[in-house]
Amino acid sequence: MPHSVLRRYTPPTCTLEIIGNHSPLSRWMAQPVVKNLRFQLSLDDPKLPQDDWVTVRGDRAQLEELCGVVSGYVQHFLEQSPSRLGGLLLVSPVGAIATQPEAVEPYPEYHPTQPGATGIFLQPQGLLAHHLHLGSLATEETGPVARLSTLQLFDLANALDDYTSEIVALPNLEPARKGWLRTSSAWAQIAAVGLVVAGLSTSVLKLFDDSTHRPEPATLSQGATSRDQKIANQLPPAATEGATPPVASSEQLPSLPTPGARVSPSPSIPTVTVPPVVPSAPRTISPDGISPSRNPEPTTQIASGSGAAGRDRAETAPQKSTVDLDASGGVPSASASVRPAPALEPEFNNATVRRSASSERMESLRAESAPAASAPAQNSTAFDTIPQVAEVRQYFQQRWSPPEGLSQTIEYTLVINQNGSIQQILPRGQTAGDYVDRTGIPLVGEPFVSPLNTRQSAKIRLVLSPNGNVQTFLE
Amino acid sequence: MTTTVKSPAIASIEALSLTNQPDPSQLDNIKAQLDLVLLALEALAGIGSEAMLQAATELKLESLVADRVSLWRLRQSSPLRKGQGGRKKLDVEEARALVLICCYLARQHQELIRRAVTLLEQMTEQHRQPHQSALLGDYLDTFNNTYQDRMEDGDRASPEALTHLALKLLIDLLFYSANNGPRRLWLALMDRAKEGGREE
Numbered sequence: 001m002p003h004s005v006l007r008r009y010t011p012p013t014c015t016l017e018i019i020g021n022h023s024p025l026s027r028w029m030a031q032p033v034v035k036n037l038r039f040q041l042s043l044d045d046p047k048l049p050q051d052d053w054v055t056v057r058g059d060r061a062q063l064e065e066l067c068g069v070v071s072g073y074v075q076h077f078l079e080q081s082p083s084r085l086g087g088l089l090l091v092s093p094v095g096a097i098a099t100q101p102e103a104v105e106p107y108p109e110y111h112p113t114q115p116g117a118t119g120i121f122l123q124p125q126g127l128l129a130h131h132l133h134l135g136s137l138a139t140e141e142t143g144p145v146a147r148l149s150t151l152q153l154f155d156l157a158n159a160l161d162d163y164t165s166e167i168v169a170l171p172n173l174e175p176a177r178k179g180w181l182r183t184s185s186a187w188a189q190i191a192a193v194g195l196v197v198a199g200l201s202t203s204v205l206k207l208f209d210d211s212t213h214r215p216e217p218a219t220l221s222q223g224a225t226s227r228d229q230k231i232a233n234q235l236p237p238a239a240t241e242g243a244t245p246p247v248a249s250s251e252q253l254p255s256l257p258t259p260g261a262r263v264s265p266s267p268s269i270p271t272v273t274v275p276p277v278v279p280s281a282p283r284t285i286s287p288d289g290i291s292p293s294r295n296p297e298p299t300t301q302i303a304s305g306s307g308a309a310g311r312d313r314a315e316t317a318p319q320k321s322t323v324d325l326d327a328s329g330g331v332p333s334a335s336a337s338v339r340p341a342p343a344l345e346p347e348f349n350n351a352t353v354r355r356s357a358s359s360e361r362m363e364s365l366r367a368e369s370a371p372a373a374s375a376p377a378q379n380s381t382a383f384d385t386i387p388q389v390a391e392v393r394q395y396f397q398q399r400w401s402p403p404e405g406l407s408q409t410i411e412y413t414l415v416i417n418q419n420g421s422i423q424q425i426l427p428r429g430q431t432a433g434d435y436v437d438r439t440g441i442p443l444v445g446e447p448f449v450s451p452l453n454t455r456q457s458a459k460i461r462l463v464l465s466p467n468g469n470v471q472t473f474l475e
Numbered sequence: 476m477t478t479t480v481k482s483p484a485i486a487s488i489e490a491l492s493l494t495n496q497p498d499p500s501q502l503d504n505i506k507a508q509l510d511l512v513l514l515a516l517e518a519l520a521g522i523g524s525e526a527m528l529q530a531a532t533e534l535k536l537e538s539l540v541a542d543r544v545s546l547w548r549l550r551q552s553s554p555l556r557k558g559q560g561g562r563k564k565l566d567v568e569e570a571r572a573l574v575l576i577c578c579y580l581a582r583q584h585q586e587l588i589r590r591a592v593t594l595l596e597q598m599t600e601q602h603r604q605p606h607q608s609a610l611l612g613d614y615l616d617t618f619n620n621t622y623q624d625r626m627e628d629g630d631r632a633s634p635e636a637l638t639h640l641a642l643k644l645l646i647d648l649l650f651y652s653a654n655n656g657p658r659r660l661w662l663a664l665m666d667r668a669k670e671g672g673r674e675e
Contacts, residue, residue, distance in 0.1 A: 078650055078663035081508065081643050110504045128599050129644060149596050151589065165655070316529055 006034055009162050013156035018163060023170050035170040039063045041159075041264055045152055054146045056137040065118045073122040074157045075131070094097045122148075151267070176193045187411035212439040386454045390418055392460050393472040399440035401464045409465045413475060416458045418450040439464060477514045480609070491571045491661040503554045504662045509573045510553035512651070512660070513623075515644035516577065518618035519591060522586040529588045531572065538571040549573060555626045578656035585652035592649050594596065595642060615641050 007018040018039035039061040044053045059065075119135025128147045136146045148156065298374075310315050392414065410432040415424035422444050427433040452458055459475035491611040497505065516522045524543050540546050550556075552565040565573075581588060594608045603612040618641040623629035651660045 048560075074650060075659060075662055075666075078647055078659055079666045081640075081647050081663070127643060128596050150649070151592055151596065154592075154653070161653070161655050247533050438543070 006032065007163065007167060009159035011159050013043070013047075013149075013152045013155045014159060014161040015044055016040075016156075016163060018167060020169075025170070029168060031166060033168045033186050037063070037167075038170045041156075043146055043148070043156070044148070046181055051303075054142045056134060056139070056142055056146075058137050062120070063160075063163075064138055064169070065120050067164050069120050069122060070153070070157050071164075074153065077124070085313040093398075131473055139214070163297050184385075200392045205237070250407050253318060272456050350422060386452070386458060387460060388420070388449040388452065389445045389460055389472050389474050392462060394469040395449070395462065396440065396462065396472075400464055400468065400470050402464070402468055403435060403438045404434060406466045408430075409463055410439070411464075412436070412439070412441065412462045414441065414462055416449060416460060418456050420447060420453050421445050423457060491574060493658060496567065499595065499648065500640035502565055502570070503556045504566075505548060505570050507553045508664055509570065509577065510550050510555065511640070511644060512577045513550065513568060513573070514621055514649055515641065516580050516584070516623060517642070518615045519645065519648070520580070520587055522580055522584070526580065527576055530576045530583075534572075534575050534579055534601065536572045538568050540576065555628070557625060557627050557629075570664070571661070574657055574660050578651045578660055581648050587646050588645065588652055591645055594675070605638070614645065617643075629671075 004021075005017050005019050006022065007016075009016040009018075017040045018034065019036060019039065021035040023033040025033040038057065039059075039062075040055060040057045042053060042055040044050075044055075118137070119133065120137060121133050121135070123131040123133065125131055125147075128150050130150070130153050132146045132148050134142055134144060134146060177252045354394045406430055411428040413424075413426040413428060414422055414431055415426070422442055423440055424444065425436065427436050439462075461473045462474050463469075463471040463473075465471075515526070524546055528540065528543065528547055529544075532536055540549065548568055549557075549565060571593075591610055592615060594611055595605055596609055598605050598611065606615060615638055619634060621638045622632065622637055622640075626632075647663075650656065653659070
């Protein structure tokens with residue numbers, strides 16, 4: 001299903017577009033449920049010259065943080081109205097209404113919101129201006145800070161509130177899984193295998209222990225099964241969640257291969273063989289190879305396994321925070337309402353893993369727009385939100401030899417079909433168009449990368465440098 | 476201006492809940508603030524008690540704000556007001572009703588509020604005094620005069636302080652005029668009440 005603009009909020013001074021897919025869950029909910037959510041926010045106050053307009057794009061986590069930051073800031077702003085002319089107000093200079101920063105001083109309670117994990121926060125500049133620090137949303141074009149007038153802040157807060165009350169955003173399971181599973185799934189799988197091996201060996205050892213006392217075969221087998229069952233029961237919550245689904249592992253592995261290696265179409269074999277070890281272990285493991293000193297291992301591995309599960313939990317937390325925001329809309333409580341921004345923060349922090357991945361992607365986009373980006377070509381980066389990104393990079397790392405006369409970086413947008421072939425090649429700029437035949441880009445329709453697992457199509461930005469560097473990013 | 480009232484989603488009184496019953500000093504803060512928000516609305520949009528009662532009827536809050544006298548007593552409950560005679564204790568239900576009325580009226584006059592804030596921004600950018608614009612000048616004058624008439628500390632309040640208060644309330648009104656204005660105002664009141672309670 002292609003991404004589509006699901007909602008567009010257009011208060012007078014900004015435009016918020018919500019892009020994503022309708023989730024089938026929508027039919028069970030009163031509100032639309034959206035997955036793969038992205039957003040575009042344009043601060044397009046018609047009173048300002050177009051040069052001053054700012055457009056930022058981001059993902060669900062960033063949008064939620066933005067919602068939390070803005071609503072917390074607005075709430076705090078509203079709480080600052082003096083309800084009585086106390087000493088402070090009686091001496092306050094009229095300059096306090098000015099937009100100059102020094103005007104803030106008589107009102108030290110106009111605190112900026114605390115920056116969250118994405119570095120988004122708001123800072124007051126007097127009563128009528130506010131600095132929105134864009135954090136991970138910043139690009140070269142936007143700069144780090146967007147200045148908001150009070151009207152813009154009002155419109156932005158309303159657009160975000162309307163979004164919050166209208167749409168339930170699902171955590172973006174796919175990219176998130178890709179984000180951290182690349183590193184952790186391998187560990188989780190090792191942990192799982194380790195657990196099984198160690199656990200079984202312990203039980204087998206115990207059996208042997210038992211067997212010295214009670215050599216009856218019946219008891220022996222009984223003991224074995226119950227212990228095995230216990231171990232099997234302990235396993236799933238810790239290890240299976242992240243580690244066992246073969247689909248996940250086949251998606252992950254392409255980004256792991258050693259430098260230079262072309263990804264094979266079936267890279268998942270090593271991992272896929274992992275789960276079968278579980279049932280076969282009782283048959284293959286011989287008690288000879290097992291020493292009691294291995295016993296401590298399971299505990300450490302359980303820890304790493306549950307770490308993976310913990311991250312899994314962290315993953316669902318942001319969704320809860322949406323619900324909380326919503327719920328508190330209906331049921332504001334004195335205690336919950338006091339400091340909205342800090343209260344939300346821990347929940348947002350839970351999402352750090354995914355968010356940092358996306359902020360890195362932003363950084364990568366920034367790096368990409370700098371023509372002199374000379375980072376050494378890597379074979380797998382944190383930006384490979386889908387394995388095809390790494391595959392494309394490896395493909396060109398093997399083939400790209402800069403033609404003579406090319407003096408600048410050339411960029412292409414490659415639209416990948418569901419089956420992994422190229423649907424469209426979009427040169428970005430005149431030079432890129434001129435050199436398209438010398439890039440080694442396969443023809444439209446030719447097999448290129450492994451089929452997309454979860455998407456109908458993908459747009460991958462290919463950046464080829466005259467010094468031989470190759471960079472790819474998911475657009 | 477495209478600030479049309481999109482949905483008549485009138486916030487229900489149940490939406491404004493609270494976990495702890497405010498103590499009397501907190502309620503004092505709430506009463507004072509609500510009276511000031513209504514004062515700002517009066518000064519800017521010329522809203523009188525008639526419009527406030529009309530709003531109460533449309534919000535089905537007649538049981539809490541039945542007539543001019545009960546409205547007067549509610550507003551007179553502000554500790555800032557002159558004269559203690561006839562002061563009524565404001566309970567949480569009545570506070571909620573006033574929150575809904577404030578925001579309903581702010582919403583009705585959102586366009587005007589927005590225009591006033593736009594002007595304020597423009598004047599500030601041009602380093603001009605807000606009084607130099609007719610709309611803001613009238614608002615500030617009316618606010619200052621009414622405040623001095625009604626409030627205990629009105630005579631002692633510096634014009635600058637009153638101007639600042641009026642402008643801050645104007646900006647606040649803008650935020651209260653939004654869909655979720657009632658929630659914003661309610662939360663602001665509750666939080667302030669808490670802080671006020673701590674101070675006292």
